[in-house]
Amino acid sequence: MPIVTVTRRLRFNAAHRVHNPALSDEQNAALFGKCNNKNWHGHNYVLEVSVSGEIDAVSGYVVDLGRVRDIVEREVIEKTDHRNLNMEVDYLSGLNPTSENIIVAMWGVIEPALKPARLQRLRLWETENNYVEYEGE
Amino acid sequence: MPIVTVTRRLRFNAAHRVHNPALSDEQNAALFGKCNNKNWHGHNYVLEVSVSGEIDAVSGYVVDLGRVRDIVEREVIEKTDHRNLNMEVDYLSGLNPTSENIIVAMWGVIEPALKPARLQRLRLWETENNYVEYEGE
């Protein structure tokens, strides 16, 4: 049976600062520069959620992407859109919200919520010029 | 010798409905919602065709992408562009034209036509927010 990967893109707009609370203000400024601005900045993030599996013989789908969208909207987007990533998002609590830390935290939320569908890959665009990818390993 | 993957993007505009002829109308409506509309809807599809291999020492190409384009235009695009995917496309005959089923059927046409070049991956965008990928396994 062929294995196909299906992907849904979703968007959220959020404020953040790159900041490690275990470091001093001077260390944070030296390490993160303008991304550490204490008054925040923000991005239009794009998240791509990819699920892999065999094609279901009845539906012709690997998974209903409408269901994927609804789950990710509920579990991730609604908690994150128009929010402050350092202060307001439960699954990012205590984390320095770099794209790397965000994507791994989102995997932790999305992967169990999508089961039995198998989450194959997340890709998170912070700007049109940089993105991160994670495959759960 | 380095292995490089080269990709060509192509477009086609088509009508379809997501519909499994083995199910009743009620089952189809319940399973596929507005995508099952009996009067059709349609998309601007984008197909990415990726070929992998060693770089030829004479041409500097893995494969002539103009030749890839011509083959895929002839074998897939001309038969599909401005067509009805449920009714008019020979290689989709009898299939429920979900993106998953389309991409596997296209692989069956493109992979032998490109030989001896090695088809590595197909990616099919149905909208700017969802796409499927298949690597022939």
Place this chain on the structure above:
Amino acid sequence: MPIVTVTRRLRFNAAHRVHNPALSDEQNAALFGKCNNKNWHGHNYVLEVSVSGEIDAVSGYVVDLGRVRDIVEREVIEKTDHRNLNMEVDYLSGLNPTSENIIVAMWGVIEPALKPARLQRLRLWETENNYVEYEGE
């Protein structure tokens, strides 16, 4: 007071054929070629809705774009998305659904629904390579 134009983009996916019912099948085929395919084709349309006016001193908005989106979703998108433009859309009834005819018909629906906001321009993308614009004159 400064006059600013604000724009919201919305999407719909639909089937259509370019066909003038007042002509014979032969005339339609000669005039419209593959766009006249009797079994339909389709597109991912993008509609840009632009409203002009003075900035409201209280809200800082020309118009609440969320309200614009809701009105256009209700009046145009919900009636058109995943539909057949020749058969199923009340405000296109009897029209040959070229982009030109669609945009003028959409103006006739959207312009009164947005009042007292002033509709300034519609832009409708049929594919990434062609679009039409209308300013109500």
Place this chain on the structure above:
Amino acid sequence: MPIVTVTRRLRFNAAHRVHNPALSDEQNAALFGKCNNKNWHGHNYVLEVSVSGEIDAVSGYVVDLGRVRDIVEREVIEKTDHRNLNMEVDYLSGLNPTSENIIVAMWGVIEPALKPARLQRLRLWETENNYVEYEGE
């Protein structure tokens, strides 16, 4: 002599909240919804700066777009990128940072700085789905 319009696109990432300090918190929440979140959100803004004029016979340019970029970078982008639009940007001081108010304020900074070149139009994208335009009137 032909009149040509030349445009340069520039980017900045910023935090903001839509908030009118003359209103109560309840009024702000009612009027602006999630855009009023007191902990901020943010966007990847794109600014398009358009200058019109005759083509200079020596340079073949209406204006050196490198000079336009340098002026707008210095006068607007450096003061705004990775900043909080409600708190940190001098030319937005006291303003509710809706896209409408931002674009008019930016016009006030850019128009005199570009002289004798004639600023024709600003277009500001807040997200890929909404933008505002201003021509100085």
Place this chain on the structure above:
Amino acid sequence: MPIVTVTRRLRFNAAHRVHNPALSDEQNAALFGKCNNKNWHGHNYVLEVSVSGEIDAVSGYVVDLGRVRDIVEREVIEKTDHRNLNMEVDYLSGLNPTSENIIVAMWGVIEPALKPARLQRLRLWETENNYVEYEGE
């Protein structure tokens, strides 16, 4: 009768250098910097061709965009694509190929060729960050 503007996008890839042959090499270098590199550089240009007019009652078109595409392909694109803009393009002969000079020269070719259709606007993208517009005046 409503006036609608219809637009077709076309692409060409070309080499050029920004260079005024009436100036010395030193003057050219001072004025144009790296864009004056004597060994050329190049771009993926995108040209948008806009035609305005009443909608034809029989076709539902302002103009057949397939005919627009064919004319512009023949008159402009085939002469320009994969060419050197300083050396090989008849309608640019003797011109410094800035985007401003290119767009006015293209207008001179396209405007008469499209008649009786009325060319309304050309837009030429040199990169994704800069473009020029011309309306024939």
Place this chain on the structure above:
Amino acid sequence: MPIVTVTRRLRFNAAHRVHNPALSDEQNAALFGKCNNKNWHGHNYVLEVSVSGEIDAVSGYVVDLGRVRDIVEREVIEKTDHRNLNMEVDYLSGLNPTSENIIVAMWGVIEPALKPARLQRLRLWETENNYVEYEGE
């Protein structure tokens, strides 16, 4: 520890011709068609540089993408932007500048310069319709 891949996109505009100096002019013309034009053509290239690794516990980064950008700007972009790929780029010297040969040559420059960070993948877009990928094997 999770392994994440981070990617930075960069741009350069360059002239080239596809030409193998070991072949005759007739053979080159037959093999490469208009891409062999002796007066050059050019492209707006986009390069995506992907680095993989564990997330650093202090910075929350796999690697500082600002550092990646600076290295790639210095080692590759500044030597290539607004240049002739056949004549002026040291790391392409003697090569037929197909996208395949360019990407392998860029790997040879970027991979050691980024160490100890691990270069995972390069993707090079020649036009919006074709790109190549290389993972160093």
